[in-house]
Amino acid sequence: DQQVKQNSPSLSVQEGRISILNCDYTNSMFDYFLWYKKYPAEGPTFLISISSIKDKNEDGRFTVFLNKSAKHLSLHIVPSQPGDSAVYFCAPRGGGSEKLVFGKGTKLTVNP
Amino acid sequence: NAGVTQTPKFRVLKTGQSMTLLCAQDMNHEYMYWYRQDPGMGLRLIHYSVGEGTTAKGEVPDGYNVSRLKKQNFLLGLESAAPSQTSVYFCATRTGSYEQYFGPGTRLTVT
Numbered sequence: 001d002q003q004v005k006q007n008s009p010s011l012s013v014q015e016g017r018i019s020i021l022n023c024d025y026t027n028s029m030f031d032y033f034l035w036y037k038k039y040p041a042e043g044p045t046f047l048i049s050i051s052s053i054k055d056k057n058e059d060g061r062f063t064v065f066l067n068k069s070a071k072h073l074s075l076h077i078v079p080s081q082p083g084d085s086a087v088y089f090c091a092p093r094g095g096g097s098e099k100l101v102f103g104k105g106t107k108l109t110v111n112p
Numbered sequence: 113n114a115g116v117t118q119t120p121k122f123r124v125l126k127t128g129q130s131m132t133l134l135c136a137q138d139m140n141h142e143y144m145y146w147y148r149q150d151p152g153m154g155l156r157l158i159h160y161s162v163g164e165g166t167t168a169k170g171e172v173p174d175g176y177n178v179s180r181l182k183k184q185n186f187l188l189g190l191e192s193a194a195p196s197q198t199s200v201y202f203c204a205t206r207t208g209s210y211e212q213y214f215g216p217g218t219r220l221t222v223t
Binding site: 004009032034036041042043044045046049089091093098099100102103104105 | 116143145147152153154155156157160162168170171202204210211212213214215216217
């Protein structure tokens with residue numbers, strides 16, 4: 001059973017608009033949530049994270065929101081740029097665990 | 113400062129052959145991980161290590177073995193490759209924080 005679900009396999013937005021990528025999880029023991037970005041033929045790179053004690057974290061154009069009661073988090077990119085076109089993975093950390101659990105990813109395409 | 117490097121970048125094996133994938137890091141990180149990524153799937157953890165001389169199983173360890181004889185290297189072995197092991201393999205490291213740093217990947221095809 002999937003502990004981490006990214007229900008939108010793909011998302012297409014226009015340059016300059018907002019991109020919203022969603023992630024749902026089932027494990028209430030997750031205590032830290034990371035987003036990774038992956039370009040083709042490259043390894044994933046860390047983008048932004050949020051602790052379970054917060055509900056928002058912002059870094060430049062990227063903001064992550066966490067709704068613990070709904071077990072839902074979202075990544076907002078404003079404004080979206082063509083260089084943001086990539087696959088985005090949600091990856092929570094299990095409480096006290098060394099391990100990350102990756103969602104299947106959402107492929108974002110930002111059209112010029 | 114190369115970060116995390118993986119050798120080789122590509123490999124084609126026949127069923128039953130063996131091979132070793134090498135992950136090397138120059139960041140002095142304690143933790144190292146091996147993942148595989150298949151089409152339409154997220155990254156799945158194969159094995160990991162919390163320090164030199166230690167290894168532990170991840171989510172999909174069957175058919176793989178690992179060794180961490182030196183802190184900077186983490187080796188992933190396939191003793192008898194199977195077509196189901198066709199995948200892209202990623203190595204990652206981390207220090208005390210939660211972020212993992214990934215290598216560029218090894219694309220393995222087993223025919």
